[in-house]
Each structure stands twice: as structure tokens, then as C-alpha cells.
Amino acid sequence: xxxxxxxxxxxxxxxxxxxxxxxxxxxxxxxxxxxxxxxxxxxxxxxxxxxxxxxxxxxxxxxxxxxxxxxxxxxxxxxxxxxxxxxxxxxxxxxxxxxxxxxxxxxxxxxxxxxxxxxxxxxxxxxxxxxxxxxxxxxxxxxxxxxxxxxxxxxxxxxxxxxxxxxxxxxxxxxxxxxxxxxxxxxxxxxxxxxxxxxxxxxxxxxxxxxxxxxxxxxxxxxxxxxxxxxxxxxxxxxxxxxxxxxxxxxxxxxxxxxxxxxxxxxxxxxxxxxxxxxxxxxxxxxxxxxxxxxxxxxxxxxxxxxxxxxxxxxxxxxxxxxxxxxxxxxxxxxxxxxxxxxxxxxxxxxxxxxxxxxxxxxxxxxxxxxxxxxxxxxxxxxxxxxxxxxxxxxxxxxxxxxxxxxxxxxxxxxxxxxxxxxxxxxxxxxxxxxxxxxxxxxxxxxxxxxxxxxxxxxxxxxxxxxxxxxxxxxxxxxxxxxxxxxxxxxxxxxxxxxxxxxxxxxxxxxxxxxxxxxxxxxxxxxxxxxxxxxxxxxxxxxxxxxxxxxxxxxxxxxxxxxxxxxxxxxxxxxxxxxxxxxxxxxxxxxxxxxxxxxxxxxxxxxxxxxxxxxxxxxxxxxxxxxxxxxxxxxxxxxxxxxxxxxxxxxxxxxxxxxxxxxxxxxxxxxxxxxxxxxxxxxxxxxxxxxxxxxxxxxxxxxxxxxxxxxxxxxxxxxxxxxx
Numbered sequence: 001x002x003x004x005x006x007x008x009x010x011x012x013x014x015x016x017x018x019x020x021x022x023x024x025x026x027x028x029x030x031x032x033x034x035x036x037x038x039x040x041x042x043x044x045x046x047x048x049x050x051x052x053x054x055x056x057x058x059x060x061x062x063x064x065x066x067x068x069x070x071x072x073x074x075x076x077x078x079x080x081x082x083x084x085x086x087x088x089x090x091x092x093x094x095x096x097x098x099x100x101x102x103x104x105x106x107x108x109x110x111x112x113x114x115x116x117x118x119x120x121x122x123x124x125x126x127x128x129x130x131x132x133x134x135x136x137x138x139x140x141x142x143x144x145x146x147x148x149x150x151x152x153x154x155x156x157x158x159x160x161x162x163x164x165x166x167x168x169x170x171x172x173x174x175x176x177x178x179x180x181x182x183x184x185x186x187x188x189x190x191x192x193x194x195x196x197x198x199x200x201x202x203x204x205x206x207x208x209x210x211x212x213x214x215x216x217x218x219x220x221x222x223x224x225x226x227x228x229x230x231x232x233x234x235x236x237x238x239x240x241x242x243x244x245x246x247x248x249x250x251x252x253x254x255x256x257x258x259x260x261x262x263x264x265x266x267x268x269x270x271x272x273x274x275x276x277x278x279x280x281x282x283x284x285x286x287x288x289x290x291x292x293x294x295x296x297x298x299x300x301x302x303x304x305x306x307x308x309x310x311x312x313x314x315x316x317x318x319x320x321x322x323x324x325x326x327x328x329x330x331x332x333x334x335x336x337x338x339x340x341x342x343x344x345x346x347x348x349x350x351x352x353x354x355x356x357x358x359x360x361x362x363x364x365x366x367x368x369x370x371x372x373x374x375x376x377x378x379x380x381x382x383x384x385x386x387x388x389x390x391x392x393x394x395x396x397x398x399x400x401x402x403x404x405x406x407x408x409x410x411x412x413x414x415x416x417x418x419x420x421x422x423x424x425x426x427x428x429x430x431x432x433x434x435x436x437x438x439x440x441x442x443x444x445x446x447x448x449x450x451x452x453x454x455x456x457x458x459x460x461x462x463x464x465x466x467x468x469x470x471x472x473x474x475x476x477x478x479x480x481x482x483x484x485x486x487x488x489x490x491x492x493x494x495x496x497x498x499x500x501x502x503x504x505x506x507x508x509x510x511x512x513x514x515x516x517x518x519x520x521x522x523x524x525x526x527x528x529x530x531x532x533x534x535x536x537x538x539x540x541x542x543x544x545x546x547x548x549x550x551x552x553x554x555x556x557x558x559x560x561x562x563x564x565x566x567x568x569x570x571x572x573x574x575x576x577x578x579x580x581x582x583x584x585x586x587x588x589x590x591x592x593x594x595x596x597x598x599x600x601x602x603x604x605x606x607x608x609x610x611x612x613x614x615x616x617x618x619x620x621x622x623x624x625x626x627x628x629x630x631x632x633x634x635x636x637x638x639x640x641x642x643x644x645x646x647x648x649x650x651x652x653x654x655x656x657x658x659x660x661x662x663x664x665x666x667x668x669x670x671x672x673x674x675x676x677x678x679x680x681x682x683x684x685x686x687x688x689x690x691x692x693x694x695x696x697x698x699x700x701x702x703x704x705x706x707x708x709x710x711x712x713x714x715x716x717x718x719x720x721x722x723x724x
Contacts, residue, residue, distance in 0.1 A: 104148040104155070104225070107174045112137040113166035123148055124156040137161075141171060153180060153227040158220050159212075167204075167211035180227035194223050229300075257284060257311050257325075262413030265313065265320065271408065272315040275613045279375060279421065280410040281344065283310040283328055288412070295330050296342070306330070312346055314362065314407070321361045324354040331374045331424070342416060344409075345424055346373040362421060363403040368432050372424035375409060377417065382618060383525045385607050388420050389626070390520035392603055394489035396594050400482065400516040401489070406610050418614055425502055425518050434516075437506035444501055470576040474568060479514040484583065486515050487551070487569055488590050491637060494544045494629075496522035499563035515565065524629055541625070542632040548640040584641060585681045588650065591634055592675035593667040600630045638676060648714040650676040653683050657722030661688035677712040684709050685720050693722040 106121075120134040133146040148155065161168050172186035173194060185194040191210040195203050202221060204211045212221065261282050272278040287308040288296045295306055310328035314321040327347030348354050348371050356369040363370070378384040387404070394401035402422045409419040423429050427441040474480055490498045502516040526544045528535035551566070552573055572579045604623050611619030638650050655664050655673040663686040664673050677683060685708040687693035695704050699717045708720055 103177075104150065105176045106146045106148060107143060107172075108146070109141060109143045109171040109173075110137050110168055111139060111141040111171075112163060112168050113139065114163050115139065117168065118162045119168070120160050121146065121148075122158040122160070123150050124158070125150065129158055137168060141169075148175075153177070153225075153229075155225050157223045157225065159223070160220050161212055161215055163212070163214045165214055167213050169209050169211055171209040175225055175227075177227050180229055183225060183227065195221055255325075257282060257309065260284070261311065263410060265315075265323075268313060268315045268410075269318045269320070273318040275408060276610055277314065277316040277321075277405060277407040278410065279407045279419070280313045280315075280413075281310050281328060281346075281375075282412055283308055285412065295328070299330060301330070307347060309352070310346070322354070322357050324348065324357075325352040326354070327352060331376060341377060341379065342411070343374070343376045344411075346375065347371070348373075359403075359423070363405050363423070368435060370423055370429070371432065372426055372429050374422050374424040375407075375419050376422065377409075377419045379521050380525070380531055382622065383521075384418055384611070384616060384619075384622065385420075386523045386525065387422075387519070387521045389603065389607060390489070390493040390495060390523035391422075391517075393493055393595055393600075394486065394517055394520070396599055397489045397492065397590055398481070398485035398594065399489045400486070400514070401520070402516075402518065406607075408614060418611075418616060425516065430502055430504070430516060434504070437508065437511065439504040439506055442503040444499065444503055468575045469568075469571045471572060471579040471582075474572055475512070477512060478568065479512045480572075482514040483565055483569060484586060485590075486517055487565070488587060489517070490546050491548060491551070492591075492595055492633065493520060493523040494542070494546065494633070495520045496527055496545065498522070498546065499566065524626060540632070542629050542636050548637055549644060552641075552644040580645065581680070584645065584647060584678050587637075587641070588676045588678060588681065589665065592677075593665060597630075601627075604630075634676075641678075648679045650678050651712055651714075651716075651718050653677050653710075653712070653718035653720070655683075655685055655720045657687070657693060658724035659687075659689075659692040659722070662686070662693075662722060663688055677718065679712055679714045681712050682709055683712060683718065683720070685722075687722060692724060695723050697721040697723060 110119075117137045118134070119137055121132045122129040123132050124130075132148050133144075135144060148157070170191070172184065174185075175183040185191055191203065191205060195210070202213060202215065202219060213219070263280055268278055268280055286294065288294050291297055295301060295308055298306070307327040307329045310326055311324070312326050312328075313323045327349060329345045329347070331343040331345040332341065348356050356371050357373070359368060359370045362373070376387070378386065385406075388406065391401040391404055395403070402425060404420045404422045406418065406420050409416045423433065427443075430441060431439060471480065486501075489495070498517075498520070500517075500519045502518070503513060504516060505511055505513045524541070525531065526535075526537070526541065529537050551570055573583065574580075604626055608619065608623040610616075611623065641647060642649050653673075653675050655662065655669070655675075660670050661668050662673070663669070664675070665684050668688065675683075685696070687706060690706055693706065695702055696708055697703075698708060698710060698720050700719070710718065710720065712718060
């Protein structure tokens with residue numbers, strides 16, 4: 001071969017080999033990429049229902065996405081991102097696309113001390129359990145992705161773990177379903193909610209997760225998912241990016257929203273003089289009624305993305321109190337929203353121009369500033385003032401409850417009627433109202449699971465024990481005075497559905513837990529009888545629960561109440577005789593000197609004037625019902641105490657004087673005083689001015705003592721008169 005041809009041959013051969021090796025190199029890695037578009041990258045794809053689906057679609061081969069050690073369990077956002085990434089990978093399977101609308105994508109992080117512990121997940125279908133996934137748990141914390149082939153929004157799942165000696169540790173579980181809000185369970189409250197239908201002794205809770213088992217061969221854990229439909233979120237025309245970008249030209253008096261105001265300041269001022277305080281809120285109509293992003297048409301929308309720009313003006317006695325832009329959202333839970341109740345919440349933010357409102361300009365008895373203001377109407381037309389009145393009674397009894405202010409609400413010029421304003425008791429607002437410490441904040445609402453109580457875990461284990469609990473122990477952990485005052489308010493107001501509110505604890509080592517009450521709308525009215533019609537009437541209105549009978553009965557052998565504070569109070573009453581005796585006298589002191597007949601009369605007079613001013617239908621009848629309720633309620637409660645302690649009947653003590661004021665039990669009285677006292681208590685009387693009373697007549701007997709301390713005994717009179 002000639003040298004020239006040989007060189008050309010070598011050159012062409014070299015080029016061929018380069019191309020060949022390039023192709024081989026390309027396809028050495030490319031099949032993985034190509035194959036990934038045809039399969040599902042999950043360690044569980046070869047098992048259960050998922051595997052069946054994929055086998056129908058084509059062959060199953062090894063996958064790229066093996067189990068990966070995970071450290072993302074403490075952040076729900078990252079947890080969802082990981083689950084979402086897994087979901088996106090699943091959808092790479094072209095023929096698997098048809099399942100994406102009906103299936104549920106899941107993700108679970110676990111580890112096991114035992115080697116290769118088998119587990120499986122099943123779903124209830126047509127009355128039987130159908131296996132969805134099956135795999136082995138390793139000694140490392142690993143994230144497992146899986147698919148549940150079911151279209152239900154509330155499927156029932158069953159988990160089976162074959163661990164024999166050591167528990168399985170779960171660090172997080174997440175589920176994603178198209179067009180629904182994702183579900184994440186990654187803390188003690190979440191796990192308790194997720195496994196609530198399982199046997200309680202199977203699952204225990206740690207600070208970082210849930211420990212499962214070890215289990216018997218026949219033991220399973222069941223869980224019910226409950227997906228909520230995810231509505232479309234639109235953007236207010238005044239936001240470039242809802243919820244994070246400041247509003248354009250917000251400080252300008254030429255803002256478009258100001259040009260749409262229907263009612264003038266002069267009109268609002270005149271109405272507030274003629275009637276009661278008035279709040280006017282103006283919002284662009286699209287932000288209220290748009291099909292895509294109106295907050296009234298999408299009443300189930302929650303969160304910052306459903307906050308809209310409004311302009312709020314508040315007038316009282318003809319004077320403007322504030323006029324400012326604010327964020328506006330719907331307030332309250334879904335049942336009220338579904339029923340058409342329009343309750344609103346105002347957010348004062350720097351980006352809107354005003355970050356706070358001085359609370360004493362709005363709410364009598366409030367403190368500091370308001371950053372979030374709820375504007376609420378009554379849930380029931382026939383009972384318009386239950387929350388404001390019961391809050392006032394609670395505060396008078398010494399409990400913590402928010403201050404309120406009645407107003408007429410005008411929304412875009414439309415008179416929506418009688419409302420009340422109240423601070424929205426979120427964490428930030430409560431900490432502003434109670435600035436003494438940086439309190440831990442825990443919201444209590446509805447039935448509580450044991451895991452909810454990890455917030456005060458140093459107590460929950462003890463309260464479950466059979467040992468005696470006394471006042472000295474309870475007072476180490478709880479502000480028992482706060483507890484007693486709040487429960488007294490429930491009893492006086494007959495507040496059903498009362499296990500709600502805020503639990504707080506300071507950061508200092510000697511700080512004790514205490515409660516801030518809210519949501520007392522079930523006061524005075526027997527809701528199951530009169531509103532929902534689910535029960536038949538039993539007894540008179542003033543005999544309804546909660547009352548002393550429910551708190552003082554011996555409940556041994558019964559299931560504990562779901563409300564921790566009730567269990568604590570009951571145990572103290574039943575197990576500490578000294579505490580029970582103290583409560584008896586504290587209650588009479590509360591009705592004698594705090595929630596008095598005079599206070600109730602003045603309170604109801606005040607609210608009757610408001611109802612009259614706005615021509616509220618049935619207002620006089622409503623106030624009349626409450627007057628009868630309070631007049632009968634106190635004797636009824638005292639009679640219950642006599643029956644259930646037991647104790648001798650209370651004695652009515654009378655204290656009068658030729659001159660006033662006088663001081664009874666440390667409280668100043670400007671006129672004749674009448675109070676209830678159980679035998680064993682002490683009535684103390686002191687002149688307001690030592691020069692005004694020359695001597696006292698105590699049960700008709702003359703004494704020169706200026707300071708009277710009369711021991712109350714059964715069958716004896718209790719009359720004291722000061723002589724000038």
C-alpha cells in the first residue's frame with residue numbers, strides 16, 4: 001500500500017473510531033436519561049399496586065433514584081419541596097400521565113435499628129385493603145417516595161411494620177394530590193392527627209418524630225387523609241405580587257381606591273353621632289366579588305394570598321379615630337363562611353402606610369397597640385352580643401379576655417349592620433398586649449389530642465397518673481388564680497364550647513402557664529337545643545352547663561375530659577380538700593364584689609342602649625332574657641355547690657352605714673351591701689374614713705372596734721351597721 005493511501009486509511013480509521021467511541025460514550029450514559037423518561041424513579045416501584053400499574057405499561061427495570069439519606073424533616077417547606085420533586089419525576093413516565101389526576105403522591109422518612117425491616121402501605125378500596133407499596137427500612141434516615149392509586153380526597157390508609165425488637169422512627173410524612181392543598185405531618189401534633197384512629201399504645205412521640213412499635217404480627221396503624229380543595233389564587237389589581245411587594249402609590253391621596261369612596265367623612269361622622277361608632281371599609285369590587293380572586297366569592301381562601309387592600313375609616317361620637325389603608329381578609333372558620341357570615345380582619349402594615357393603631361382609641365380596657373383587628377358579627381341574629389357581654393363578665397371576674405367595641409359596619413357603602421371590633425389574638429398581637437415577657441404561645445381550639453400537650457409536657461404525664469394532685473403541685477406549673485377566674489367565667493356565663501383560647505408561658509424558669517380566653521359566643525344560649533336543634537330541651541336556661549355539677553362530680557371510671565384545664569380543675573377539687581374549700585369562698589367573693597348585681601345591671605343597660613340606637617330587631621327581648629338569666633343563674637349555682645360539696649347553705653350578709661363609703665372584704669362600697677357567704681368564711685368591714693363611724697352594730701350588738709372580722713356560722717344572722 002502506498003504511503004499516501006496508508007496515511008489516509010489511518011486518518012479515516014481514527015476518525016471512525018473517534019465517532020464510534022463518542023457514540024458509545026454518549027449511549028453509555030444516555031440510556032439512563034432515556035430510560036428515566038419511561039419509568040418511575042422510586043425505590044418502591046417494583047412493589048404493590050404501583051408495580052402492577054407499571055407492569056401493565058411496560059417492563060420494570062432498575063431505577064436511578066435510590067433511597068437517599070435525608071435531613072429535611074424539621075422544615076415543612078423543604079419537606080413539601082422534596083415530595084414535589086419526587087412527584088415531578090414520576091410524571092416523566094409518558095404513559096403514566098393518565099394517573100396523575102387521580103393518584104396521590106406520598107413521601108415518608110424513616111429509619112430502623114433492626115436490619116431490613118419490611119413495611120407496606122395499603123389503601124381501602126371497595127371494602128378491602130389493597131397493597132400500594134412495600135419495601136425495607138434501613139438503619140439510616142431515608143426518604144421513600146410512593147404512589148397511591150386512588151381518586152378519593154379522604155382515603156383510608158393502613159401501615160404495617162414488621163419490627164420485632166426496636167421501634168421504627170418516622171420523621172415526616174407528606175402527601176400531594178393535584179388541585180388540593182398538600183398534607184404534611186412532621187411534628188407531634190401532626191402525628192397525633194395522622195394516627196388518631198390507631199391504638200394509642202402503638203405510637204409514642206419524641207421531640208423529632210414518632211416511634212412505632214415494636215408491633216405484633218397482627219398490629220397495624222391506620223390513617224385517614226383529608227384533602228382540602230385548593231382554589232385558584234388571583235392577584236389584587238393593587239399588588240404587583242400578592243402578599244410581599246409594597247403597594248404602588250399607597251401614601252398618595254390620589255390612590256385610585258380613594259376616588260371610589262362612596263360615603264363621605266361628613267356622612268360617617270353624622271351617623272356615629274346619631275347611632276353608635278361606625279367603621280367603613282372600602283375595597284375594590286373585583287377584590288370582593290371577582291370569580292378568580294374575590295375574597296367573598298372564594299370564601300374558603302385563607303392566608304396572606306387572600307389579603308386585599310382596603311381603606312378603613314372609624315368614627316366615634318362624630319370624630320374620626322383613624323383613616324388608613326389596611327390589609328383586609330375574611331375572619332373566622334369555614335362553617336360561618338359557608339353560611340354567608342361576613343366577618344373581616346384588618347391588618348395594619350408599614351407597607352400600607354400605618355403599621356399600628358393605638359388601642360385606647362378603639363377599645364375600652366385594651367392595652368398598647370393594635371396590629372390586627374377582627375370585625376365580627378354575631379353567629380345568630382337572636383343572640384347578637386354573646387361574645388362582647390361574656391368577655392366583659394370574664395374580665396370583671398379577673399380572667400383574661402379581649403376588650404371589644406360595638407360598631408356599625410359599612411362595606412363599600414352598604415350597611416351590614418351591628419358588629420363588634422376585637423383584637424385578633426394571634427401570637428404577635430397577644431405578645432404586644434402582654435409585653436412583660438416573650439411568652440411561648442400555643443393556640444387551643446376544639447378537641448385536643450395528647451400530642452397537642454407537648455407544649456406543657458412536664459405536666460401532662462403527671463396529670464395522667466393516679467397519685468393525688470394538690471394545689472401546691474399545680475401552682476408550681478400553672479397560674480391557678482388565672483385558671484380559677486377563667487373557669488368561674490365559664491360557669492357564670494354558661495359558656496358551652498369553652499375549651500378554646502390561648503395558652504401562654506414566659507421564658508423565665510419560674511414562669512407558669514396561664515390562659516387567655518376567646519370565642520365565648522356559645523354563652524347564654526343552649527346551642528344544641530336552640531340553634532342546631534340536635535337535642536331536646538332539658539331544664540331552664542339558667543340551669544344549662546357548664547355548671548358546678550359538671551366540675552365537681554366524682555368522675556372516677558369515666559373517660560377524662562378532652563380539655564386539660566378541666567381535668568386539672570376537677571382533680572384539684574376532688575383530690576385536695578383545702579383547694580375545694582378555698583374555691584367555695586373564692587366563688588362567693590367573685591359574685592359579691594366583682595360580677596355583682598349592679599355590674600350586670602349596668603352592663604345590660606349599656607348594651608340595650610346600643611341595640612335601641614340601631615333599632616335592632618328583638619333587642620329588648622334579648623336583653624330581657626339575659627336579665628332573667630343572670631338573676632336566676634347565681635342562686636342556681638349556689639344551690640349546686642350546696643348539693644355537691646356538700647356544704648351548708650350560703651348566708652346573705654347585710655352591711656349598711658349612716659355614712660359611706662365603707663370597705664367590705666377590701667372592696668369600697670358607696671351604699672348598702674348584700675353578699676353571699678358560706679359558713680366558715682369571714683366578713684370584714686372597715687369604715688372608709690375612721691372619723692365617719694363611731695361604732696358598729698354587729699347582729700344588734702354594740703362594738704367600738706373600727707375593723708370588724710365576723711366569722712360566718714350556720715343558723716346565725718349576718719348584719720352589720722355603722723353608726724355615725
